[in-house]
Amino acid sequence: MPLRKTLLVGAIFVLLGSYIYFFELPKGDKEKRQPLFSFKQEDVESITLTYPGQEIQLKRDDAGKWRMTHPLQASGDESTVSGILSALSTTEVKRVVEEKAGPTELTNFGLDKPQVRVAIGLKRGGSLPPLLVGAKTPVGNSTYVKRETEPSVLLTGALLSPTFEKKLFDFRDKRIMELKENDVKQLTLKGSQGAFVLTKKSEEWLIDKPSSYRADQTEVKGMLASLGSMFTRDFLEGAGPEQKKYGLDHPRLQILLDMGEKEGRREVRFGSKREGKDEVYVALDSGGPVYTVPESIFKGLDKNLTALRDKQILSFAPEQVAKLQISHGPNDSIVLFKGPKVEWIEEASKPAEIQQRAVGDYLTALSALRAKGFAEDEPKEIKKYGLAPPSLKVSLEGKDAKNLDTLLVGQSSQGYYAKREARSTVYAIDELSYKQINKRRDDFVVERKGSPPSGVTKN
Numbered sequence: 420m421p422l423r424k425t426l427l428v429g430a431i432f433v434l435l436g437s438y439i440y441f442f443e444l445p446k447g448d449k450e451k452r453q454p455l456f457s458f459k460q461e462d463v464e465s466i467t468l469t470y471p472g473q474e475i476q477l478k479r480d481d482a483g484k485w486r487m488t489h490p491l492q493a494s495g496d497e498s499t500v501s502g503i504l505s506a507l508s509t510t511e512v513k514r515v516v517e518e519k520a521g522p523t524e525l526t527n528f529g530l531d532k533p534q535v536r537v538a539i540g541l542k543r544g545g546s547l548p549p550l551l552v553g554a555k556t557p558v559g560n561s562t563y564v565k566r567e568t569e570p571s572v573l574l575t576g577a578l579l580s581p582t583f584e585k586k587l588f589d590f591r592d593k594r595i596m597e598l599k600e601n602d603v604k605q606l607t608l609k610g611s612q613g614a615f616v617l618t619k620k621s622e623e624w625l626i627d628k629p630s631s632y633r634a635d636q637t638e639v640k641g642m643l644a645s646l647g648s649m650f651t652r653d654f655l656e657g658a659g660p661e662q663k664k665y666g667l668d669h670p671r672l673q674i675l676l677d678m679g680e681k682e683g684r685r686e687v688r689f690g691s692k693r694e695g696k697d698e699v700y701v702a703l704d705s706g707g708p709v710y711t712v713p714e715s716i717f718k719g720l721d722k723n724l725t726a727l728r729d730k731q732i733l734s735f736a737p738e739q740v741a742k743l744q745i746s747h748g749p750n751d752s753i754v755l756f757k758g759p760k761v762e763w764i765e766e767a768s769k770p771a772e773i774q775q776r777a778v779g780d781y782l783t784a785l786s787a788l789r790a791k792g793f794a795e796d797e798p799k800e801i802k803k804y805g806l807a808p809p810s811l812k813v814s815l816e817g818k819d820a821k822n823l824d825t826l827l828v829g830q831s832s833q834g835y836y837a838k839r840e841a842r843s844t845v846y847a848i849d850e851l852s853y854k855q856i857n858k859r860r861d862d863f864v865v866e867r868k869g870s871p872p873s874g875v876t877k878n
Contacts (some may be wrong), residue, residue, distance in 0.1 A: 452511040456547050460504045465540035475590055485592055489517050494592035506582040510575050513561060517572040528563035528572050529554025535583045555580055562658055591654065595705060595710050598647035600640055605677035612723035619737045625725060633816055635730040642720055647685065651710035652698055665700035665709050666691030670723050730790040732837055732846055735815060735823045737782035742816035745858060755861040772865040784855040785813065788845035794836055804836040805829025811857055
């Protein structure tokens, strides 16, 4: 490198180092850092942020929640507001860079046209001095600020400036609706998969229409949780006739939530897909803006009857079972019962030792058996499902010989099926579930060394 260029680069580094030394680095104990402001966040009642071309006002309501009051009325984003107050209450002044700043100095520090003016109103009519946030230092480690009522320019940490780099969207609460599952008494769905009415009775969800069924509790609770946690990606003004262009006059999915006499009914409508984006338009009956949410939320809520119905085939707890019988025909079965020490014993003339864990695992798999679909609710005959006679029959008894349930399992060319003996519905089950419950005596008996498997005769 030529000597001239070397000297030039060296001079630049010297100047940069001098700048950092004099303007960026703290000066030790002689200039102890002072807080930019001293206040408690809970004492703040209002915030006014004046940006070039826009002013945003926020105020606490009677419940202590933040609301935007200008340029529009809307719930405020608690996280965004909390972040601003936290930054203001924790930022320290590194140093005073100009005791009395004139017009030229204000321009140099970006304070003639600040990125934002921050005014904080406190309880009982108090307030903090308005703060002007200016430019960042050339190396980006600090921000120039000025209390409007004071002549001096201050140097603060670089994190203060990004805190205020916000748009109107950032200050609005993105949650579309507040909803608690326990508050909903009835749920009505009208979508591409059909129309359904679900009602909660004694803390259990039941399907009333199109027919009476027990609902899948996890599925319904998941839907309500999804509705209560929807966050918009955008706010669009679309009241009245404007909703037509968003497909909200004839929604693809309409959800009615009956909250009881006190809260009344709420409506959520899902319209058309937003062009060029993986989003769907959403509106509430209470008016207000049109929202956009990920299309995956819409798809997750537009359920069919199979998804809504309870797919749990049996209803018992493994610890309730005192007797278990598994039959593959009159000459291929095993009967197990709980002995006096709560251990499983074979009911036979020559009982074998039983694998206790294997029985427990089997009952757990049986209690968790879920349908993948519903073959038929009122079949005229069940032979076509391989259920007359069944290839597998499982009978469960509780204490005092109380019948808990009896399960019939069959197989046809179309797949695997199950049916509760006392009920008419035929369920479709998958192959894995079939294999988990299709057990025989050998699966539970402890094999003794030198003894042949069950059913095998020594020569």
